[in-house]
Amino acid sequence: MLQIINIRENKEDVLKRLSIKNFKDAETIINDILELDNIRKITQKKGDDIKAESNSCSKQIGDLMKSGKKLEADALKIKTADLKITEKLIDDQLNQIELKLNNLLVTVPNTPNLNVPAGKVPEDNEVILEHGEKPTLYSNAKPHWELTSKYDIIDFELGVKLTGSGFPVYKGKGARLQRALINFFLDRATSNGYNEVQPPILVNEESGYGTGQLPDKEGQMYHASIDNLYLIPTAEVPITNIYRDVILKETDLPIKNCGYTPCFRREAGSYGKDVRGLNRLHQFDKVEIVQITHPNQSYKILEDMLDYVASLLKELGLPFRILKLCGGDMSFSSALTYDLEVWSAAQSKWLEVSSVSNFETFQTNRLKCRYKDANGKSQLAHSLNGSALALPRIVAALLENNQSQEGIKIPDVLIPYCGFNIID
RNA sequence: GGAGAAAUGGCAGAGCGGUCUAAUGCGGCAGUCUUGAAAACUGUUGUGGGUUAUACCACCGGGGGUUCGAAUCCCUCUUUCUCCGCCA
Structure with missing residues (x-):
């Protein structure tokens, strides 16, 4: 606000x-x-x-x-x-x-940074970096939703039986790969100075309001109506709300937190090719990084966060590009957002795996998250967050890009976490 | 789930219908003293609205009520603690 x-x-x-x-x-x-x-x-x-x-x-x-x-x-x-x-x-x-x-x-969106490109549609986003070689696949390479059943690592139909579409069951090496990625992301975040937290994944109305999901976007969240609690769409919600109604010391800033949670999104109205396989799920895993910063540091820190997320993709060996979102494609609460997209070789398209944003005081104003400045006055802090990273599309890209006749090769950095180097 | 007790400033804790503009202690900050520090002493120390600045207004877990007047009495919700039950 x-x-x-x-x-x-x-x-x-x-x-x-x-x-x-x-x-x-x-x-x-x-x-x-x-x-x-x-x-x-x-x-x-x-x-x-x-x-x-x-x-x-x-x-x-x-x-x-x-x-x-x-x-x-x-x-x-x-x-x-x-x-x-x-x-x-x-x-x-x-x-x-x-x-x-x-x-x-509450109907007025955040005021964007003046560097945000004008534009209305995703095509107007500005590509600021493209990194890595797109792999050339062998002739009968498959999209990830065929690979997952070929190697029996992710079962979409079984998820339908248990819950509904968009709730896959990860099995065997597929399950182990999930766990490996979560641990890899958390280890990297903590060694980059982020403090790991494990928040609740159900939140109350106040928290939904604090980060801007409520009012207005309740249709995107699952609601446990008996207790009036919402399943979180992202760890941003509980982790940022830690600082609701808090007055920090200036010397506490910046605060760096990270956390792994499952995320739940109703995605009402999505359909078609975009929801195929792992492209769009109702439940997925994500490691999130959140910072609460001094206003005059936040843009420098946004760049740091962007570099950090990019470093993860480099380590995983995935070709990616970075977009600076145009005004029309940015989220309601953001002042400046970078999206990171990985190349999904068999689908021949870019998949968004991270969104890194500076919200300036838009969230902290609602949250009443302040710090005391040198004169003893309360000032609103800035809040930022980024995915680091969302798992499903990373898995999709890993499966598709690393496939060969022999099986799917696991990136070197993940081998210690997986305990195997190929899915076959 | 049942029974009982409680919720006050950063913390501890008094106040139980009218100088509460909330005692007192601890902590924080500034000063005196000191070569420096500690101790001691002095002062200061919540949030928001509003004003050029004062005035002034609201807030004692949340909401509602009684009263000319509520931190204080009543209702209700939430949370915490104790006991019982259930339970990974």
């Missing part, structure tokens, strides 16, 4: 940035927000004044009662009763205004 003070003081800049994101009716909504904010201030002042008056009356009544002047006290009580009625009226007004204001504020 944007800070109202920022909208108030830098309206033109906010509008300019929102136009990069193709946010419709920006000017109308921003004007409505400013007007409501104004009304809010006036209304609150009115209410505060009346409260001040009735507070002082109450004090007087107390004094009068003590000195036995009951009649005078009663007279004052009648006056206070009138004040109470007005007070209640204004409080109700104020609540409605604040509700309206908040409802408007």
Whole structure:
């Protein structure tokens, strides 16, 4: 959520940035927000004044009662009763205004960084780096969903029987490969200074709201309605919410956390080729990195995180490219996002395996995650996160790119984790 | 799941209807003293709204109520602790 003070003081800049994101009716909504904010201030002042008056009356009544002047006290009580009625009226007004204001504020996306390319569709994203050789496959090479059944390592039909489509069962070397990747990613993250956490994978409404999944995007999450809890779509939700309502010391920054969790996404409305095999699942595994930083460090740290994620792909030997997302393709909460995509040789397409974003104060404003600056003032911190990495598409690319007549070769870095060097 | 107790500032802990603008202690910060540090002493020390700045307003787990007035009384929810039951 944007800070109202920022909208108030830098309206033109906010509008300019929102136009990069193709946010419709920006000017109308921003004007409505400013007007409501104004009304809010006036209304609150009115209410505060009346409260001040009735507070002082109450004090007087107390004094009068003590000195036995009951009649005078009663007279004052009648006056206070009138004040109470007005007070209640204004409080109700104020609540409605604040509700309206908040409802408007949550519809406004984050203001992008000025380096974000304009554009509306994924084709407008800027390729900033392409790394590695795309492998040439032998003539009867297969897409990963055929390899998984050929080697009996991932069973999609069995998942349908147990749960439904999009919930595969990993078996044998397939299961071991999952575990290997998780451990590999966590080991790399912790040796890069990230603190490992293992959060709950069910979260409450407040947490969903804190990172921006709620309100609005509840359709993307599975909901355990009896207890009103949500299955997390990403570890970002619990790990970032650790810092909800927290005031940090400036010297604590940056905070670096990582965590492995399963992730659950309803993906309502997805269909067709994109959901084939491992391309899009309802449940998948991911290691996430999250940082809470000082505002003037966050863009430097975003680059560090990007380099870190790229280093993982290099170690795995997967050809990849890095995209700087255009305004139209960025997420609602992000100020700047890089996507990393690996080349999936048999499908002949790029698969997104990581998204690294700086949210600036968009999340921390909702979370009320602040630090004390040198003057002892509370300031909103910046939050960032990135996938490092999401497993299924990594597995898809590994299977497809590394296949040969003999079987699927395991990258060297994973062999100690897998305990085997080929799937055959 | 059942019964009981509790929730107060960074922490501990008093307050149980009107100077609560929340005692006191510890911790933090600044100063005095010291070559420096410790100790001692002095001062300071929550969040948000609002103001040029003061005033002023809200917040004692969350929500609601009683009252002229609520940290304090009532209802409700949540969480924690103790006991019982169940259980990996």
